Each structure stands twice: as C-alpha cells, then as structure tokens.
Amino acid sequence: MEDYHLLPKLRDSLSYLYIEHAVIERDHAALLVLQETGRTTVPTANLSLLLIGPGTSLTHAAVALLAENGTSIVWVGEDGNKFYAQGTGETRRADHLLHQARMASDPEKRLQVVMRMYAVRFGYDLDPGLSIEQIRGMEGARVKNAYADASRKYGVEWSGRNYDRSNWANADPVNRALSAANALLNGICHAAIVSGGYSPGLGFLHTGLQLSFVYDIADLYKTRFTIPAAFSTAAQGVEHIEKRTREACRDLFREQKLLRQILPDIDRLLEVSDRTDYSPVDEDLSLPVFWWQPDEPAQGE
Numbered sequence: 001m002e003d004y005h006l007l008p009k010l011r012d013s014l015s016y017l018y019i020e021h022a023v024i025e026r027d028h029a030a031l032l033v034l035q036e037t038g039r040t041t042v043p044t045a046n047l048s049l050l051l052i053g054p055g056t057s058l059t060h061a062a063v064a065l066l067a068e069n070g071t072s073i074v075w076v077g078e079d080g081n082k083f084y085a086q087g088t089g090e091t092r093r094a095d096h097l098l099h100q101a102r103m104a105s106d107p108e109k110r111l112q113v114v115m116r117m118y119a120v121r122f123g124y125d126l127d128p129g130l131s132i133e134q135i136r137g138m139e140g141a142r143v144k145n146a147y148a149d150a151s152r153k154y155g156v157e158w159s160g161r162n163y164d165r166s167n168w169a170n171a172d173p174v175n176r177a178l179s180a181a182n183a184l185l186n187g188i189c190h191a192a193i194v195s196g197g198y199s200p201g202l203g204f205l206h207t208g209l210q211l212s213f214v215y216d217i218a219d220l221y222k223t224r225f226t227i228p229a230a231f232s233t234a235a236q237g238v239e240h241i242e243k244r245t246r247e248a249c250r251d252l253f254r255e256q257k258l259l260r261q262i263l264p265d266i267d268r269l270l271e272v273s274d275r276t277d278y279s280p281v282d283e284d285l286s287l288p289v290f291w292w293q294p295d296e297p298a299q300g301e
Contacts, residue, residue, distance in 0.1 A: 016188060017042065018246060020053025020078070026061035044069045048259060049191040051076050051184075072191035076183070086190065086200070096197040096272060100213075103270055104202045113204045116269050120220050146223040150231040173241050174234040180242040181226035182218070184249050189217040192262035217266060225252055 023034040031042040044065055052058065052075045066073055075084040103109045118135055119125045122142065126135060151158035156174050163171040163179055171179065193200050193213060203212025205219070229248040233241060253259065267273065 016049040016051055016184065016191075016250065017047060018051040018053060018076075019056055021055035022057075024052075024056065024058045024062045026059060026065045029065070031062055031065065044071055047071045048195075049074065049187055051187055054078050070195065072194055074187050074190060076187070086194065093197045096270075097199050097202075099272060100198050100202050100270060104204060110204055113269055117205060117216060117220065120265065120269070121223075143223065146227050150227050153228075154231040154235040156231050156234045173238040174230060177230035177234050177241050177245040178226060180245045181230045181249050182222065184246050185218045185221060185226050186211070186214050188253065188258065189221075189262060190214045192259070193217065193266070196263045196266060198266060217262065220265065221258065225249065225256070225258065228252070 019033060021035060025032045025034065027041060029044070031044055033040040033042055047066075047069070049072050050066060052073060054077065058073075063073065072086065074086050077084070103113055114132070115126060115128070118139065121139065126138075130138075147158055147161070150156070158174065159172075161175065161178065163175045190200055190211065198213065200214045201210045201212055203209070203216045206212035206215040209215070226249065229252050230245055233245045233248045236244070
C-alpha cells in the first residue's frame with residue numbers, strides 16, 4: 001500500500017502555471033492574479049508548480065497558501081529560460097534525501113545509478129563492460145539522431161543545438177523553442193524532486209551544481225517530450241514560439257501522464273521502495289526533531 005502522505009497530490013496535479021508582470025495575492029483558498037488585462041482567480045489545491053516570471057510580486061499570504069498546498073514555487077527569467085530560486089515542496093521528510101546522499105557518495109552505488117539512468121534513456125540495459133566515455137559517445141549519437149528525426153518528421157531545418165545564454169532571443173526559432181521546453185521540463189522535474197523529499201543538487205551524472213539532479217532526471221525525458229514539442233511548434237510558425245512551446249509541453253505532459261512517472265522513476269533509479277512508513281512531520285511542521293546518535297559498539301568489541 002502506498003503512503004499518500006509522501007505523494008499527496010503530485011500525480012494528480014496540474015503541471016504548471018507561468019505568471020509574469022502581475023501582482024499575486026491570496027483570495028481565501030485561491031490565488032488572485034492582478035494584471036493589466038484583468039483579475040484571475042487560480043485554485044491552488046491541485047497546482048504542482050508555479051513559475052514566477054519578471055515583473056511579478058507575491059504577497060506573504062499568497063506564498064503561505066502555496067506552501068500549505070504543496071505547490072512548488074520557482075522564480076525564473078523571461079519565458080522560463082533562467083532559474084533563480086525555489087520554494088519548498090510537499091514533504092518535510094529527510095529519509096529520501098539521506099538515501100540519495102548515501103547512493104551519490106558511494107562510487108560503486110553511484111555507478112549503478114548512472115547505468116540505470118542510461119538504461120532508461122536507451123530503453124535497454126547496456127553492456128556493463130562499456131566505459132562511461134563510450135556510453136557518453138553513444139548517448140550523444142542517440143540525441144543527435146533524435147534531433148535529425150524530428151527535423152525530418154516536422155520539416156524544420158536543423159543546424160545543431162546553438163544558443164547564447166546571455167541572449168536567448170538571438171537563437172533560431174527551433175533552438176528558442178527547445179530552450180523554453182527544456183526550462184519547463186527542468187521546472188517540472190525540480191518540483192517532483194522536491195516534492196518527493198530528494199535534493200535537486202545531489203546529482204549522479206551531473207555534478208557540482210545546485211540543480212545537478214534536476215538535469216539528471218530531465219534528461220530521461222527530453223527525446224520523448226521537449227524535442228517533439230519544440231519541433232512541432234516551430235513547424236507551425238515562429239510567432240510567440242516560447243509561449244506556444246510551453247503550451248504544447250503542457251498538453252504533452254498531461255497526455256503522457258508525466259507527473260505520474262517522475263517519482264516512481266526516481267525511486268527505481270535509487271532503489272527506494274519504502275512508501276509505507278507514515279511520518280507525522282508532514283502533518284506537524286513544528287514537531288521536535290530527532291537527535292543524531294553515534295552507533296555504540298556492542299559489548300566485548
């Protein structure tokens with residue numbers, strides 16, 4: 001039996017809402033979004049991720065409401081192309097984080113996780129005799145083929161993944177669409193990771209960044225979601241391409257039930273199976289914590 005205190009709403013949630021140039025207040029059990037175009041009431045009970053874009057102000061009461069409902073808040077740049085900060089997720093438990101840290105700190109266990117990650121990407125188990133360098137070469141070829149296949153399928157010219165992080169708008173339309181799609185996928189994976197009590201920074205393939213694990217998990221889904229969404233959107237025209245790409249991703253995430261997959265996938269990658277132990281810390285945020293105690297040697301040792 002699954003412990004739904006650990007995953008209270010994520011799998012049934014709306015995927016995301018992106019808001020920019022607005023004032024966000026609390027209106028009873030919903031958000032009130034004030035913009036030049038008018039006032040919009042947004043229910044929060046089933047919202048997984050709120051992306052806060054430029055020119056947006058959030059009241060303290062609105063943030064408290066989002067936290068109460070387990071909605072992750074991510075502050076991003078225009079069109080979601082940059083990440084600045086994050087809020088908390090749905091669980092306050094630390095056991096998954098501690099398990100993740102153990103797996104990432106043990107070279108043998110870490111390699112096992114890496115091999116499982118590549119197996120998910122390729123769709124089959126790889127020869128254990130292959131080196132990481134060889135697998136990375138195979139992965140590069142796999143992604144290159146995915147771009148080429150999408151280019152042929154949607155009739156969009158493709159000259160490679162090229163963009164300038166300091167000037168997103170200078171990229172060609174399909175690269176701008178890919179950047180918007182990948183930024184959104186990162187946000188969804190980030191929300192799921194935090195919701196499950198894992199750390200966004202403890203990566204296995206990626207390392208040394210606060211979002212290393214986010215990139216690890218997002219890479220599992222790019223050829224299924226962001227590449228086809230970006231190319232299909234670019235094939236339909238270039239006007240408002242970032243916004244339209246986000247909408248295409250949202251529809252694809254819902255159709256393919258991405259939110260149902262992410263945490264179970266993480267659990268399998270990290271060999272986590274304990275979804276049965278209920279912890280009261282998610283109900284009582286002021287619950288006193290346990291103290292660490294070193295193991296005492298048994299008598300006679």
